[in-house]
Amino acid sequence: MRTRTIASLAAIPLLACAAAKPVPIPAADLGLQKGPVLEAAVPPRLTVNETAPGTVPLPGPSYPGVAPVIPHGIDGMVPITPAENACLACHGIATKEKGGPTPIPRSHHVDYRDAPDKVAAKVVDTRYVCVSCHVEATSAKPLVRSDFRP
Numbered sequence: 008m009r010t011r012t013i014a015s016l017a018a019i020p021l022l023a024c025a026a027a028k029p030v031p032i033p034a035a036d037l038g039l040q041k042g043p044v045l046e047a048a049v050p051p052r053l054t055v056n057e058t059a060p061g062t063v064p065l066p067g068p069s070y071p072g073v074a075p076v077i078p079h080g081i082d083g084m085v086p087i088t089p090a091e092n093a094c095l096a097c098h099g100i101a102t103k104e105k106g107g108p109t110p111i112p113r114s115h116h117v118d119y120r121d122a123p124d125k126v127a128a129k130v131v132d133t134r135y136v137c138v139s140c141h142v143e144a145t146s147a148k149p150l151v152r153s154d155f156r157p
Contacts, residue, residue, distance in 0.1 A: 070157035
């Protein structure tokens with residue numbers, strides 16, 4: 008008797024859910040994109056950055072601690088391989104001179120995994136491919152709004 012009563016009480020919420028009519032949500036309200044979700048959104052065409060190194064000032068960071076963007080075009084400088092890194096040709100200097108390129112920071116010469124107390128003479132392997140963290144500056148507008156604050 009007791010088992011049958013508990014089973015009957017457990018079925019009451021299920022019956023209430025089955026009786027409730029679902030409220031339809033318009034397709035345009037389901038995702039972050041504006042418009043129907045079944046249509047593929049086509050992002051605006053991106054203009055390639057064709058500025059020469061040293062012609063455009065470095066933009067400010069989006070938030071503290073973020074890797075700086077590359078202010079000049081990088082066409083012809085990628086891919087970065089163990090045999091060729093065009094970034095090091097200009098940025099592999101010890102100090103910044105007026106009007107000159109920004110030197111690679113000393114942190115890029117430290118292997119934080121295996122030798123965190125040693126500053127190497129060259130950029131460590133884990134920091135060698137610059138475009139893993141640094142991206143080329145573009146005029147692209149965000150595809151969705153972001154309220155991110157650091």
